[in-house]
Amino acid sequence: xxxxxxxxxxxxxxxxxxxxxxxxxxLGHDTMYWYKQDSKKFLKIMFSYNNKELIINETVPNRFSPxxxxxxxxxxxxxxxxxxxxxxxxxxxxxxxxxxxTQYFGxxxxxxxx
Amino acid sequence: xQQGEEDPQALSxxxxxxATMNCSYKTSINNLQWYRQNSGRGLxxxxxxxxxxxxxxxxxxxxxxxxxxxxxxxxxTASRAADTASYFCATADDTGTxxxxxxxxxxxxxxxx
Numbered sequence: 576x577x578x579x580x581x582x583x584x585x586x587x588x589x590x591x592x593x594x595x596x597x598x599x600x601x602l603g604h605d606t607m608y609w610y611k612q613d614s615k616k617f618l619k620i621m622f623s624y625n626n627k628e629l630i631i632n633e634t635v636p637n638r639f640s641p642x643x644x645x646x647x648x649x650x651x652x653x654x655x656x657x658x659x660x661x662x663x664x665x666x667x668x669x670x671x672x673x674x675x676x677t678q679y680f681g682x683x684x685x686x687x688x689x
Numbered sequence: 690x691q692q693g694e695e696d697p698q699a700l701s702x703x704x705x706x707x708a709t710m711n712c713s714y715k716t717s718i719n720n721l722q723w724y725r726q727n728s729g730r731g732l733x734x735x736x737x738x739x740x741x742x743x744x745x746x747x748x749x750x751x752x753x754x755x756x757x758x759x760x761x762x763x764x765x766t767a768s769r770a771a772d773t774a775s776y777f778c779a780t781a782d783d784t785g786t787x788x789x790x791x792x793x794x795x796x797x798x799x800x801x802x
Contacts, residue, residue: 579731615794616775616794616797617792617795618732618792618795619792620789620790620791631789665731665732667731667732677734677737678732678790679734680731680732680733682730682731683729683730
């Protein structure tokens with residue numbers, strides 16, 4: 576059984592559209608994240624939620640809006656998609672308030688904006 | 690800003706040889722972690738070393754940490770073709786911010802038969 580799953584795996588869309596990516600974890604973790612990996616493989620944190628509460632919000636355009644309906648789900652909605660949004664988006668989860676923790680990553684969603 | 694930088698950017702070795710990759714970082718850390726990413730897949734945690742540790746082993750992996758130089762190295766011994774992947778270091782800071790990892794630029798390892 577997949578620990579951290581994301582849908583869709585691939586997303587091809589036109590500039591200006593609005594799209595959502597979904598993430599679910601069945602590990603019972605309290606904290607979830609969204610990362611963006613660009614074409615040079617640089618991985619950067621975007622958001623982190625703990626028990627449905629936003630705890631990390633990096634400098635991300637406000638076109639990106641995360642939403643956590645419960646602690647097992649963290650979705651990412653992107654408005655008015657731009658070419659520069661093309662990247663691989665990874666969801667991850669971890670146990671909270673453990674500074675020795677590791678993160679468990681989903682398989683990624685490959686977004687291509689045309 | 691980007692925390693870690695890894696060196697080399699790419700490494701090609703033959704099966705059976707050892708692979709060493711290095712990571713440098715800029716600020717104080719709580720721990721440093723290494724992750725592997727196979728092509729087209731998510732990252733998988735390999736090993737974690739705490740700031741008060743200098744060396745750690747896990748199977749064929751050996752990690753060192755030098756906090757005075759703000760650097761770490763990952764050694765993979767007796768490499769296999771299946772070790773072909775990108776390897777990333779990630780630092781967890783000690784500012785009290787929960788669970789924030791900052792990733793390096795990655796080393797692409799190619800192990801040939």
